[in-house]
Amino acid sequence: MDKAYSPREVEDRLYEKWLSEGAFEARADESRDAFSIVIPPPNVTGVLTMGHVLNNTIQDVLARRARQEGKSVLWLPGTDHAGIATQTKVENAIKETGRTRESLGREEFNLQACLWRDEHGGIILNQLKKLGCSCDWSRNVHTLDEDYSQSVLSAFVRLFKKGYVYRGQRMVNWCPASLTALSDEEVVMKPQSSTLYKVKYNVVESPGAFLEVCTTRPETIVGDVALAIHPEDPRWKNLQGKHVMRPVNPIAIPIIADDAVDRDFGTGVLKITPAHDKLDFEIGQRHELPIIEVLNADGTMNEVAGNDYAGIERFAARKLISERLKQDGHLVAEEPYRNNVGFSERSDVPIEPRLSEQWFLKYPRVEEAKKVVRKGLIRFFPERWEKTYLHWLENIQDWCISRQLWWGHRIPVWYRKGKVRTDPSNWHVSVSGPSDPENWEQDEDVLDTWASSWLWPLATLGWPDDDDMREKGFDYFYPTSVLVTGPDIIFFWVARMIMAGLEFNGRSYKPDQLIPDESLEERVPFRNVYFTGIIRDAEGRKMSKSLGNSPDPLDLIEKYGADGLRHGIMSIAPKGQDIRFSEERIEQGRNFCNKLWNVSRFRTLSGSLSGNQSPVEILSRVRLDQVMEEDQAILIRLKATIDEVERCYSSYEFNSILHALYKFFWNDFCDWYVENSKARIKNEEGKDTCLAIQDLCLREMLLLLHPFIPFITEELWSLLGFSSAKSIQFEAPAKGDDLIGMLSKVGITLDPQVLEEIEAQRELITQLRSIKAERNLSNNREVEFLYVADSENAALIAKSEKSVLEAVGAKSLRQVEEHPSGLPAVVTAIGSFYLDLSSGIDLEAEISRMKKEIENLNKVIPSIEYKLSNEKFLTNAPADVVEGARAQLAENQMKLREFTEILSLLTAKS
RNA sequence: GGACGGCUAGCUCAGUUGGUUAGAGCGACUGGUUUACACCCAGUAGGUCACAGGUUCGAGUCCUGUGCCGUCCACCA
Numbered sequence: 001m002d003k004a005y006s007p008r009e010v011e012d013r014l015y016e017k018w019l020s021e022g023a024f025e026a027r028a029d030e031s032r033d034a035f036s037i038v039i040p041p042p043n044v045t046g047v048l049t050m051g052h053v054l055n056n057t058i059q060d061v062l063a064r065r066a067r068q069e070g071k072s073v074l075w076l077p078g079t080d081h082a083g084i085a086t087q088t089k090v091e092n093a094i095k096e097t098g099r100t101r102e103s104l105g106r107e108e109f110n111l112q113a114c115l116w117r118d119e120h121g122g123i124i125l126n127q128l129k130k131l132g133c134s135c136d137w138s139r140n141v142h143t144l145d146e147d148y149s150q151s152v153l154s155a156f157v158r159l160f161k162k163g164y165v166y167r168g169q170r171m172v173n174w175c176p177a178s179l180t181a182l183s184d185e186e187v188v189m190k191p192q193s194s195t196l197y198k199v200k201y202n203v204v205e206s207p208g209a210f211l212e213v214c215t216t217r218p219e220t221i222v223g224d225v226a227l228a229i230h231p232e233d234p235r236w237k238n239l240q241g242k243h244v245m246r247p248v249n250p251i252a253i254p255i256i257a258d259d260a261v262d263r264d265f266g267t268g269v270l271k272i273t274p275a276h277d278k279l280d281f282e283i284g285q286r287h288e289l290p291i292i293e294v295l296n297a298d299g300t301m302n303e304v305a306g307n308d309y310a311g312i313e314r315f316a317a318r319k320l321i322s323e324r325l326k327q328d329g330h331l332v333a334e335e336p337y338r339n340n341v342g343f344s345e346r347s348d349v350p351i352e353p354r355l356s357e358q359w360f361l362k363y364p365r366v367e368e369a370k371k372v373v374r375k376g377l378i379r380f381f382p383e384r385w386e387k388t389y390l391h392w393l394e395n396i397q398d399w400c401i402s403r404q405l406w407w408g409h410r411i412p413v414w415y416r417k418g419k420v421r422t423d424p425s426n427w428h429v430s431v432s433g434p435s436d437p438e439n440w441e442q443d444e445d446v447l448d449t450w451a452s453s454w455l456w457p458l459a460t461l462g463w464p465d466d467d468d469m470r471e472k473g474f475d476y477f478y479p480t481s482v483l484v485t486g487p488d489i490i491f492f493w494v495a496r497m498i499m500a501g502l503e504f505n506g507r508s509y510k511p512d513q514l515i516p517d518e519s520l521e522e523r524v525p526f527r528n529v530y531f532t533g534i535i536r537d538a539e540g541r542k543m544s545k546s547l548g549n550s551p552d553p554l555d556l557i558e559k560y561g562a563d564g565l566r567h568g569i570m571s572i573a574p575k576g577q578d579i580r581f582s583e584e585r586i587e588q589g590r591n592f593c594n595k596l597w598n599v600s601r602f603r604t605l606s607g608s609l610s611g612n613q614s615p616v617e618i619l620s621r622v623r624l625d626q627v628m629e630e631d632q633a634i635l636i637r638l639k640a641t642i643d644e645v646e647r648c649y650s651s652y653e654f655n656s657i658l659h660a661l662y663k664f665f666w667n668d669f670c671d672w673y674v675e676n677s678k679a680r681i682k683n684e685e686g687k688d689t690c691l692a693i694q695d696l697c698l699r700e701m702l703l704l705l706h707p708f709i710p711f712i713t714e715e716l717w718s719l720l721g722f723s724s725a726k727s728i729q730f731e732a733p734a735k736g737d738d739l740i741g742m743l744s745k746v747g748i749t750l751d752p753q754v755l756e757e758i759e760a761q762r763e764l765i766t767q768l769r770s771i772k773a774e775r776n777l778s779n780n781r782e783v784e785f786l787y788v789a790d791s792e793n794a795a796l797i798a799k800s801e802k803s804v805l806e807a808v809g810a811k812s813l814r815q816v817e818e819h820p821s822g823l824p825a826v827v828t829a830i831g832s833f834y835l836d837l838s839s840g841i842d843l844e845a846e847i848s849r850m851k852k853e854i855e856n857l858n859k860v861i862p863s864i865e866y867k868l869s870n871e872k873f874l875t876n877a878p879a880d881v882v883e884g885a886r887a888q889l890a891e892n893q894m895k896l897r898e899f900t901e902i903l904s905l906l907t908a909k910s
Numbered sequence: 911g912g913a914c915g916g917c918u919a920g921c922u923c924a925g926u927u928g929g930u931u932a933g934a935g936c937g938a939c940u941g942g943u944u945u946a947c948a949c950c951c952a953g954u955a956g957g958u959c960a961c962a963g964g965u966u967c968g969a970g971u972c973c974u975g976u977g978c979c980g981u982c983c984a985c986c987a
Contacts, residue, residue, distance in 0.1 A: 001946095003946085003947075004947080004949070005947095005949090189983095189984090189985080196987090213987085214986095214987065215987060216987070217987080261986095261987090262986050262987080264986085265986045265987065266986080266987070269987095270986090270987055271987075272987095273987095277987075279986090279987075280987080339985095339986085339987090340985065384914065384915080385914090387913070387914070388913080388914070388982065388983080391912095391913075391982095391983070392982095392983080395983085395984085487981090487982085488981095488982090490982095534981090538921095538922090540979085540980080560949095564949095571935090572922080572923075576915090577915080577916080577923090578915090578916090578980080578981085580922060580923085582921090582922060582936085584921095584922080584935080584936055584937090585922080585935080585936085587936090587949075588935065588936080588949090590949065591947095591949040591950090592949090593949085594947065594949045594950090595946090595947065595949075595950085597946090597947080597949095598946040598947035598949090598950085599946060599947075600946085601946050601947080602946030602947080603946080604946095605945085605946070606946090647926090651926085653926090655923090655924080656924080656926090659924070659934080662934090662935095663934085670946090670947090671951085674946080675951095766952095766953090769952060769953065770952090770953060770954085772952090772953090773940080773941065773952065773953040773954080774940095774953080774954080776940085776941070778940095778941055778942065778952060778953075779941080779942065779944090781944085809944090809952095
């Protein structure tokens, strides 16, 4: 074994081995419990981010733990076609070759997109392999796969037949960059610095009278069809029913009254542009006002806006029209204003409320979706996300599911050629299409990507095809055990999957018929949902590609190993809190692996490894008369650690699991038990017993650590001779009680009292080391200690004298009756200890060293004293600096006294 | 406007039903290569637990209020 652990070779070799053994392949096996996870499918053309590392490491930990526990595990991988994102990327790539989407045409474009996907796609899956993810790769699914598409279209058709999918002319969120409608969830509100324009509208019927209106969007004035006031607003009561002249493209428009007007905002008068504002549209409907569109799909003004503005981009038009208003004397005021504007999440441009013909979905099973979470049939970790989830469901709006894109699942609706599309009697809706396709034309739109991924747990297991479901073990693996994802997609994905699961799994119910409680549980797509935190950079910003603040996980794997990365990220992943990334934590993970490697290496150098193939074999090497208190203590701690790990798994407290394992391994096992072993294994009598206990601890440690750091643990598992017929991957760590059982079978019972004694001994050793270190005697192994203690404690001290002396680095511990004077002392729970400064010391060397220390202090002290006597220093320096100087002076003076005393004692002896 | 989270050592964070003297890692400082490990060992320093009240024998922990930071939802033109 090399001195330092080098992950690279080990990781690649072991991953290949796991794949060739088929260790990750899932089979429905009724004799065992099922454990299943579906991966949140990443964008097929994406690359691995730190968020993926966190998310997938958690899933891998759970999958590997379940595999060890003997469950039949399915971790199902796959990728998402990511409609807008991928189409935009492909369009940009095509643009570089001088072509456009339109010039290629739909079929050719999609062909190019597939080529592009196949070329750039799948990178992320290979990156997950580097991370060690134990997915069943033979089951890899892509949302545009033929089978998956069938299931997406099938869901659409079923919901259509139920009357839940409908087509309609509605106000939607329009993205002028991507030229498509978006769902409400894809719009992000951003505070903007804009201008509030106050515009004057002259009253037609009363010359000289006018109304003032505040707006942030003067470019839409050309689409105004009315002004609205509040019906009870006394200020304009007499104007209701009269008309004003539109200040741009002048025509007379009515003054109407509507409750929706906020009297307190601006002037209390609202201009109504039904084509370009959601509220205005509603008011317009109520008052049967005309709808005048003045914007094109791409955000430029259209011909209706007039020759002066047609073709001009919306923000340029805003400027132009405001200037025009100013010239005409219609602009009363303009002032800076901060408001929230909706942006397209993908394209990052302001969205445009736009009236258009789209497909909408009324969500199915909303009530049941609330119920399954309220009743705990699906549990959220942390629990608090339940409130967010329920609040969203309470206020749920119909979902706009059509997208004006080419990359995606094309809507399975056909219209009779040459007939009016708005009449449903001219529609054909089916998965396979009409039998006489020549007479029909298919709807041009595709489905929102989330309208495919909401079926993920169902479709990846073969739904809705019976044969496919049987082959993929649907009944065995569904509902899946746990979903691991970020809270940022709780609405996009989690909530929708729950509704889809409830709707589509099992026998169908009529729309108005609630699913009975007893069959809810088998229909939910997953039982637990673990929400990870969001990874932020050192400044607390969300990691993103555009900020360039996300490290490349592959670089980190290269530098610290996959195990180091996994350990690091898991140790900073508290339950559901955002995570501030720091490379130092990854370094710590690497160091942990190295420590594990080295203590194992030490074990291989200490003695034979035979007899390690099972706990029974290991314990058979124990000689009862050689079992020491140290052995009992480490076993008690091991048991406590196992129990703690068990408890933390059930509540998904991964950082606590690692913390418990780290503490046991490093602070208890390495720092104390193995150090103590060094003396014991020199002695043939106790060697075998001591090594057996070491082996038992190491074995359990490796088993417990394996889900987190699979590579190094598997490597050490075989290097230390633990491997039997079973790989570490399928070997369960002992439960706490199992451990007690195993031990009592060979006659070892654990006495909690022993732990206290060992604890006291540790405390003593630490104190004695400290008293030595303070006097720069750390390396002197000849020092002697005197102590005063009662007879009970004295017996205890005598019992552990040898190991205390070894650990402290001292020659003797001698009991005295009287407290010696003039010696440095420490007080512990079991007695007062004095460092005998005169004994066992190289007097000449110590004396010259003391003199050197004193000489140095005699230089330092006057310089601090001078500083403190300086008036300017005292008045100008910050208080803490002055205090610091005073403390420094006092400490050095104290040191001087101590050293002087020690010196006088030393010289008296010489 | 509504909801949720955070505020603990210089930094990043643990702290699970309220209970000895509040912990870890990193960083700082001191000393150390005695054959597992310098990716290491031994030791030291460093905290008014955001603030103000309250409940209690006892509060980092529970309650009320305030402040700052962050997230989500809604949104008034």
